[in-house]
Amino acid sequence: MPPKGRGPLQQVHREVDDMRGQLESLLKDVQGDDTESKEESFRRCQELQLSAEKTLKNLTQLTKADEIAPVGNYDQRKLEEERRLRSVLEQLNKLSAELSPPGPSTDPPTGDARKEGEGGTGDSDEADTDEDAAQKDDGRKDESRAANATPQSEPCVYTALSDFQGDQEGDLTVKRGDTLKIIRKTSDGWWLAENADGDRGVVPRTYLKIGSALAADKDEEEDEESPDEAEEEEEGSEELAEEEEEEEDEEEEKPSDAAQSNWSTFRKALTEIDATDVLAAMGAIPSGFRPSTLSKLLVDEGAKYKGSHFMQPELSQSQLSFSDLFLDPDTGRHRTSRDSQVRPRHTRTCVCFTLWSCKSIPTPGVGVQVLSRHIRLCAFDGTRVLSNIHTVRATYTPKNPRTWLFSPRTAGVLPSLLDGDCFLRCDADDPDLGILFELGVTFIRNSTGERGDLSCGWAFLKLSDAAGNALPSRTYELPVSGGTPYEKDVDMEGFLTRASSAGIFQQMLKARRQPKLIVKFKTANARIKMQLSFLPSTLLHCLNLVPLLAMYRQLLADALLVDRPTMQNADLIFSPVLATFPTLVDQPDLLDAVRTAWMDAESNMSRAQKRDEAQVKQEFAKAFRSSASLLLHSPSLPWHRWADAASEEQRSRLIGSALEALKRARGPSGGLEVLADPARAHLAFDVAEMTFDLLRVAR
Structure with missing residues (x-):
């Protein structure tokens, strides 16, 4: 874990500096021509290689959201650290080939050759050329390694992820799937590219993905022409697959609280490249928006977080009876009685509340059509979702789209999808138990027709105070934070969720414009309380549907316990x-x-x-x-x-x-x-x- 105040990218920077220092020390020891310490040098080189590969793997998985504080030019800094790390790896690979017991060839090297090899570890260009010629048999491996370490001036092939229409002079218009040759990479993110017709112009790097179908076909042709190189590549890929499997097994064997939480799903939602990343690069969505984490849970894990799963009876530990479904002893004495009722069961937490409104919620920009504004809510303890995920759709007026309203006045029965009156029953014994509210929108891109779910922020209401007492029935104004529930102090369209150093008057003005969710806790009447006690121990749903849910539990008890x-x-x-x-x-x-x-x-x-x-x-x-x-x-x-x-x-x-x-x-x-x-x-x-x-x- 990085020290306090040091972000992951800064930690990687320090690790790379430390590796370069160890590499220089190792090179000095090797140049000392101490034959007795050759095995020790080889062991040190292997340890450095493993450490460098592990750091490179962690670096590729880092995202801007992992930083504890905003980092300027994050992508450029990450790319620079990756270049430095690959350079260290390349030198370690060359040194490992020299120090390995079999040697780079079957013939033992002469003293002059060994001196030339030792000189190649320094900065001599002639020695580097000789070593590259000696390692020519490595074929494709060296070519791929050299491609990763090529300067920015050398061309490489990329594929367009989405359509880009050039608006200014010098821009290159591309279509999705076009193959482009990158002529020059710049730090501002606009790369000079050339398409298949020979036209040149600048393209945003966020629209590009490395590799192309033509390159893949060319690789296949080269594999057919050189079978020896293909065999070496297959052996290298098998070794790499075995190493990855061993690392995955080690990670599974490590006991961690994350195995009990939904962090893996949340992290997957953050790291996947989808329409959200493209929209963020275009500026079509405000800062602080993320792919919806609760929607991701509903899609990936299916019925586990749906209300239908929690409505089913729960078996006891012996699998011979039920743990949440019993007959009332006063009405269920006779098994033939049709007037039997479910025994009321009280849980640790049972609250009724109303979603009132959301204020100052940012809206997506141009090029995006919003299909639904809604709130997904569930019981949450900071790491795990403890109940089903319930969704309430919001309404708004075209004059004020930044204000979301719930439970609109409609003729007839109010649809449960728009009903903000909800209840939560949860039997979890956790002092941090609360309700997680994720504000979200379902959108469709006008240009491509892609659908997606975005999180417009989240709020959390803990259901007990510091002394462990339940919250009183009143109205609560909850600040809406950007990012995901696992991110803290994320900016949302210029609003800081953490304290600012501005004056008191400016803080008051900013607090009025801060995104907020208004929730009102209330007390249910005696009839609703009795019907709630018939329901499962854990459930979150619409309050007006309680009579139907309680009737289903009554019929369930008759079928399973009486008939x-x-x-x-x-x-x-x-x-x-x-x-x-x-x-x-x-x-x-x-x-x-x-x-x-x-x-x-x-x-x-x-x-x-x-x-x-x-x-x-x-x-x-x-x-x-x-x-x-x-x-x-x-x-x-x-x-x-x-x-x-x-x-x-x-x-x-x-x-x-x-x-x-x-x-x-x-x-x-x-x-x-x-x-x-x-x-x-x-x-x-x-x-x-x-x-x-x-x-x-x-x-």
Whole structure:
């Protein structure tokens, strides 16, 4: 770990200086012509080689985000350190070839030849030429090593990552995939290049990637012409692969807290080259924006962070019972009773809150179309995501796009996707437990049509004070920081998240313009509190959907704890509700349709029917089958895709028409005759959609 106040790039600079000093000392010892210490010199040379290769590997993985403080001309400094390190490696490789026991050839060197070799370790150009001629048999290895150490004046081949339109005189217009020959590299980032037609001009280095398809074809031809060189290259690649596998095994064997966290996914999101890097180079996104880390978790690790995963029953350690699903002893005495209820379970943390608004949030620049503004939130302890990742979409007015609003006033039932009223249940015993809010946008590039997810900043609210007491119910203004939750004091469009040395008046003005997230904690009523106690120990979701989630848990308890012949029975259970309800948890528009159908059915029930728990469960199952089954098996329902306006609009029209047909056909059967309407087409039913498989879904 680098000392305090020293960044990773500065640490690499010091390590390279130290290696150069050790190399000079080693060269002096070798020139002393001490034959007895030749083995010791060879060992020292090998240790230096390993150290240099390890430092080079770490240097290539460094990014500007790893620095603890802003670094000017970061890319140029990193490139300079890489050149210095490769130069040290090249000298070490030459020295290792001289000191190795077999020697560079089968014939023993004479005294004059050895002196010439010793002189080659210095600064003599003639000796370097002789050594290069002696190592000509190394072929492709030396060529690739020499290419890495070529001066900037020598041409090399690059490929264009994206289209670039030259705006000024001297610029070179390129298309994505064009092969360019770099004539000159400059420190300002604008490189002189030549295309296949012979036209020359300057191109931003961020648009270029080293290598080309033509070079690959040429390499294949050279491999065919020189089979000996190909064999040497294959042996070198196999040795390199074995070394990488050994390093990966050593890293896996090392016990680290990072294995328990999501840092690997976050770092992957930071280091990948995608549309975000190109947009940042173009200036289309403000400073402080990053690829969305929570979206990356949802994409890479799938169901692990979805609400449907946490809604499933959790098995105990013995795998013979459940750890979060029990019957109430007062209502579950008789296994044949249909009035049994789930036993209320209280967790360490259960809070209700409202997303109020976001202020002074920077907006992306030109060339980018924003498809969705939203907040992704989850339980977080500083290193790990401890709950499902819930998403709430924000609204805004065209006059003030920097202010995000939630829970807009709409006619009818408010869609759960726009509902800022949320709850969090978490049973983690961690003093640093809190809620992580990641402000994000889903965008599409106008020029290429690429989609992506950006993080516009993040905020964290710890759920306990220094004494361990829960936070009181009031409104909190949270500062929005740039970067990711693992980065500190990242600038966002000129705003510093750390303290500034400016005057008090300037600090007050800057504080008013600082990006903020306003969250209001509130106390739920007695009915919502009781329904929340029926839910799993860990869950974050929309507060207005609690009655539906609690009803699902009631039906789950009946099927698993009451209707099963024995607790060891794991046969398939016929229940379309249990089989398909978790799927709806990840599709909020379909869950809203079930909520609307259940509200209509509940309004037509008498008071006596509402007091009968068995009757309520039966009516809920009817409403679910008549709405969800009708929609899920409709061939005209497009696949759920996030932030796709055309798909969302088509789904909304189909759901609205289905609910209207259900309301018109309301009768004793609960509207199930809509399923038999010959005017409506249905997909074929699958047994997995009609039966609940405990062994497959249990956690």
